[in-house]
Amino acid sequence: MQAMQVRPLTPKFGAEILGVDLSQPISDELFGEIEKVFNDSGVVLFRGQNITEDQHIDFSHRFGPLEIHVRKDALMRHRPEIFVVSNVSENGKPIGSVDAGQFWHTDLSYKKVPSRGSLLLAREVPMRDGKVLGDTMFCSTIAAFEALPADLKQKLSGLSAVHHYEKGYNRDRPSGRRKPLTPEQLAALPDVIHPIVRKHPYTGKPCLFVNEGYVTEIVGLPKAESDSLLEQLFQHCLSEEFIYRHNWRVGDLLMWDNCSTQHCAVGDYDAGLRRRMDRTTLTGAAAA
Ligand SMILES: [Fe+2]
Numbered sequence: 001m002q003a004m005q006v007r008p009l010t011p012k013f014g015a016e017i018l019g020v021d022l023s024q025p026i027s028d029e030l031f032g033e034i035e036k037v038f039n040d041s042g043v044v045l046f047r048g049q050n051i052t053e054d055q056h057i058d059f060s061h062r063f064g065p066l067e068i069h070v071r072k073d074a075l076m077r078h079r080p081e082i083f084v085v086s087n088v089s090e091n092g093k094p095i096g097s098v099d100a101g102q103f104w105h106t107d108l109s110y111k112k113v114p115s116r117g118s119l120l121l122a123r124e125v126p127m128r129d130g131k132v133l134g135d136t137m138f139c140s141t142i143a144a145f146e147a148l149p150a151d152l153k154q155k156l157s158g159l160s161a162v163h164h165y166e167k168g169y170n171r172d173r174p175s176g177r178r179k180p181l182t183p184e185q186l187a188a189l190p191d192v193i194h195p196i197v198r199k200h201p202y203t204g205k206p207c208l209f210v211n212e213g214y215v216t217e218i219v220g221l222p223k224a225e226s227d228s229l230l231e232q233l234f235q236h237c238l239s240e241e242f243i244y245r246h247n248w249r250v251g252d253l254l255m256w257d258n259c260s261t262q263h264c265a266v267g268d269y270d271a272g273l274r275r276r277m278d279r280t281t282l283t284g285a286a287a288a
Helices: 028-041 053-061 141-146 150-157 165-171 183-188 223-236
Strands: 005-008 015-018 043-046 079-086 117-124 136-140 160-163 192-195 197-199 206-208 215-218 243-246 253-257 261-265 276-282
Touching: 015 028, 028 043, 028 253, 043 243, 053 079, 053 117, 053 276, 136 141, 141 206, 150 197, 192 197, 215 223, 253 261
Parallel strands: 015 043
Antiparallel strands: 005 015, 043 253, 079 276, 117 253, 117 276, 136 243, 136 261, 160 192, 160 215, 197 206
């Protein structure tokens, strides 16, 4: 059996797992240890994973069912469980979602049952002058909630917010490389309402579940008050003490929890520098 070691990525959240080769069989016992680290840490990094697409899908499946994203244009042909995030085009056509996620969000928060987590595998990373560009930043929504003043925590605990898919989708559209959503895609993803303080489905810890990408308003508040409170919360999440910034290497498999973290891709690389990431997305297994 493989012997696993764990080391923290930041003082507050995130862990690197060492000593595990995901191309080799993972026993139920080892998987249980990995799942526990994932639930407790929010972000888990495995470096140097030389795995196939099927191995990526199979490992992801150990956590439960996988999402098939509504954006069929970004799914890998023959393996729709893989959502491709890439600026690469082949035969004049993008192979995945271009410039995706360059704003703070959690994946699929706009679904009735939000995603449990995502597993992103770095296949190609953009480099300039020996430095890898295109980092991804993560925020701990547990640490962010914990740091709020007690009266605000109490106020937020009784409030819910609207999550709207098109808001985030359209934020990336100025690149000019995205088509408008079709009526069918919009109909498949009506607005949903989630509590602002969401109990983590696996650990029970309170998470600040509003993200700049998809949340449009707080239910029951006048617009000006809703806008102001949301902006305050979005800014609060950007404090350095809640952030982990990941500098990618080819072969990194990084997985994150879509309740206890938010993330934002850094678009600091030119279109000519190839970047290709493969993502699987875990279906939420428990009620929001
Ligand atoms: Fe994302």
